[in-house]
Amino acid sequence: APSITFTTPQTRAAVTGANQMAAFDVWAWRTPEGGGEAVDVFDIAPLPVKNISEQWEYDSRYLERWEDGNVYQFYAVYAPDVDDVNVSSGGTITISNYDATLEVDLMTATQTVTYAADADAPGAVQMEFEHLLANIVFEARTAPAVAGQGITMTITSFRLTGFPVTATYSSATTPRWSVSPPQNERYNSTAEIPLDATGNAYSLVADLLVFPQQLGQSLRYEITYQSSGDDATEYTRSGRISDISGDLVRWQPGVRYRYAMELGADYILFSRPEVEEWQEISGGRWNVE
Secondary structure, three states: OOEOOEOOOEOOOOOOOHHHOOEEEEEEEEEEOOOOOOEEOOOOOOEEEEEEOOEEEOOHHHOOEOOOOEEEEEEEEEOOOOOOEEEOOOOOEEEEEEEHHHOOOOEEEEEEEEEOOOOOOOOOEOOEEEEOOEEEEEEEEEOHHHHOOOOOEEEEEEEEEOOOOEEEEEOOOOOOEEEOOOOOOOEEEOOOEEOOOOOOOOEEEEEEEEOOEEOOOOOEEEEEEEEOOOOOOEEEEEEEHHHHOOOOOEEOOOEEEEEEEEEEOOEEEEOOOEEEEEEEOOOOOEEEO
């Protein structure tokens, strides 16, 4: 029988696409078609599968061949070498105390392959990855009414507080993430961001991966910005993220939430957040449609 191989994985990604993945970890078991005890497929768990010259390969020391009359269950986690990962033969994937500040597009995948007795051997295994985190983006521009007066704004600091930093994931629970108590600060940037003088283009303020979660009262933003000109003034505004999220009550995995701000003289206008799923587009490029 031919050996077990892997082909290019599939993802729906704006953060990490298959062409950007260098490796992922695999766990696998097989059971007889009629039922019976699950047996490890590989002599190592997890099995690192690596992208080598656009071919997905693993160490030949652990090479295994298909055995007919079995049902194979494959489980994968990206990124490789994530700490505190456990995969049971029953298919439960657990990731304990994961740190969202690592800013890794954490994903998992499962695949079932049945190799019936006397049938043709299966082809390469394709893992279809699901995103476990949500993506939030904050963008800003000078309010057009202010820009029309020749005034521009420069952001001098942006903070996000009250976010859970660690959480435990289990594929067997609902919701799948159990988050830690909120931390005081998740994001704090004091880099100056000069905004477009015309008030037309938005500038990126923050782009983070976060746990799927309810938009509780602890999640807050704080922005400080200053106006240009002889009467330059500094403004600081803060508030709850739930208050600028429209009818959103929860951030979902695999979804990007884009918060757009217009900075005026002593006011900020927030647009209803745009909700975008991460999509693959043609030509090997990965983007958000």
